[in-house]
Amino acid sequence: MTTTDVNKADPQAAEALLGRMFGAALGAAELFTIYLGDRHGIYQAIGANGPITASELAERTGLDHRYLVEWLQSQAISGLLTIDGTDVWTDRFELAPGVREALLEPSSPFYAGGLAAIVPATGRAFPQLVEAFRTGAGVPYTAYGEEAVQAQEALNRPAYVNSLATEWVPAVPGLHDVLSAGARVADLGTGAGWSAIELAKAYPAVQVDGYDNDEDSISRARRNAAEQGVAHRVDFEVRDITAVAAGGPQYDVVTFFECLHDLAHPVEALTAARTALAPGGSVIVMDERADEVLTAPGDEVQRFLAAASTIWCTPQGLVDEDSDVVGAIMRPDQLRHLAGHAGYGTVDVLPIEHPFWRFYRLNP
Ligand SMILES: C[S@@+](CC[C@H](N)C(=O)[O-])C[C@H]1O[C@@H](n2cnc3c(N)ncnc32)[C@H](O)[C@@H]1O
Known part of the structure; x- marks a missing residue:
């Protein structure tokens, strides 16, 4: 393409882009309203008490009547609520079909509450992110606030509840037997x-140690394990991933669920995981299903991964000055x-189909 081509007016392409940006603005604005409904338990209250008027809803929830009227109107116009006049x-107002599964049931395979929480979480960190583009500094996970952990939990929990033990483990040769025999993970x-909790629930002889350096995540994890009745077999500690090597070769299975691409030091983390493997053990990695080579423009999944990488994963991984963060576009x-580099002999891409994730087994 020549400079002249680049500068040539293209009203059709411009109009298409304008339309696309309007769609994006609409989506973002609606996600904020959905987050408000989720955060204040409004969908919950309507689900439990609907059909309901704005005044009755204000009484039930203790929320401001005027704001509720505006919110209800927006939800009816966007098709998330129905109105009988x-x-x-x-x-x-009543919940529209599908809203219960998508917004009220956190373990439903259709749950989408996490997508709504991404927007306010990113908003919190945004001033730091804007500045970071000039300075090169990282933006720590904590800068994204409590909504970040909430979003992360809500996004991935449905897949762990519905697929981890029933679809993914059986697709990894030998893993079911190792876990059934009472593995240390x-x-x-x-x-x-x-991920740790669902493995422990499915395999009663398994013992899992969960590592994360984020305090808010670990306190949620402990609460979740207690509520699910597996706290005696799942131990969660605030620790850097590399601490896994401290106890020597003691784990039959080491997992990285959707985190390797976020890490400031992925090779060190993989090396620590290899050191922690008991003889015959293996490392399982679930990470983003980035295309094998760059396709530009990409499809919606690749667009989502690339945008999330820019505003979320990469800034969080840049927190250390000598960071080697990969970002969400981590190709096989x-x-x-x-x-x-971390000393593994072979890497298998596992036969698990998922629109967002690819699965690997790393063999020492
Ligand atoms: C994208 S989240 C994935 C969380 C979880 N595996 C899931 O699937 O929902 C990445 C996680 O890695 C954690 N993390 C990032 N760097 C870490 C490090 N050096 N040591 C321990 N945890 C780390 C973050 O706190 C965050 O909880």
Whole structure:
């Protein structure tokens, strides 16, 4: 393409981009309203008490009537609520089909509450992120606030609850037998702990140690384990991932669920995991399903990963000055390269199909 081509007016392309940006603005604005509904338990209250008027809802929730009227109107117009008339002040609202599964049931495979929490979380960190583009500094996970941990937990929990033990483990040769026999597992970068908890629930002889350096995540993980009745077999500690090597070769399985690409020092983390493996053990990595080579423009999944990497993963991984963070576009070749540097012999891409994730087994 020549400079002249670049500068040539292209009203059709501009109009298409304008339309796309309007769609994006609409989506972002609606996500904020969805987050408000989720945060204040409004969908919950409507689900439990609907069909309901704005005044009744204000009484039930203790929320401001005027704000509720505006919110209810927005939800009806966007199709998340139904209204049995045309007067938002007096008519009754009910949840639209699908809203219960998508917004009220955190372990439903259709749960989408996490997507709504990403927006306010990013908003909190945004002033630091804008500045970081000039300074090169990282933006710590804690800068994204409590909504970040909430978003992370909400995004991944449904898959761990619905797929980890029933689909993913059986697709890894030999793993079911190892876990059934009572393996020791280290779950690195465990976040709110759902991967560790679901493994412990499915395999009653398994013992899991969850490592994460974020205090808020670990306190949620401990609470979740207690609520799920597995706290006696799942131990969560605030620790850097590299601490896994401290006890020597003691784990039959070490897992990195959607965290390797976020780490400031992925090779050190992989090396520590290898050191922690008992003889015959292996490392399982679940990470983003980035295309094997760059395709530009990419599809919606690649667009989401690339944007999230820019505003979320990479800034968080840049917290150390000598960071080697990869970011969410971690292609299989890059993972193989990291594993090679960390001393692994081979890397298998596992036969698990998922729109967002790819699974690997690293063999020492
Ligand atoms: C994208 S989240 C994934 C959390 C969880 N595995 C999940 O699937 O929901 C990445 C996690 O890695 C943790 N983390 C990042 N760097 C870490 C480090 N050096 N040591 C321990 N945890 C780390 C973060 O605190 C965060 O909880």
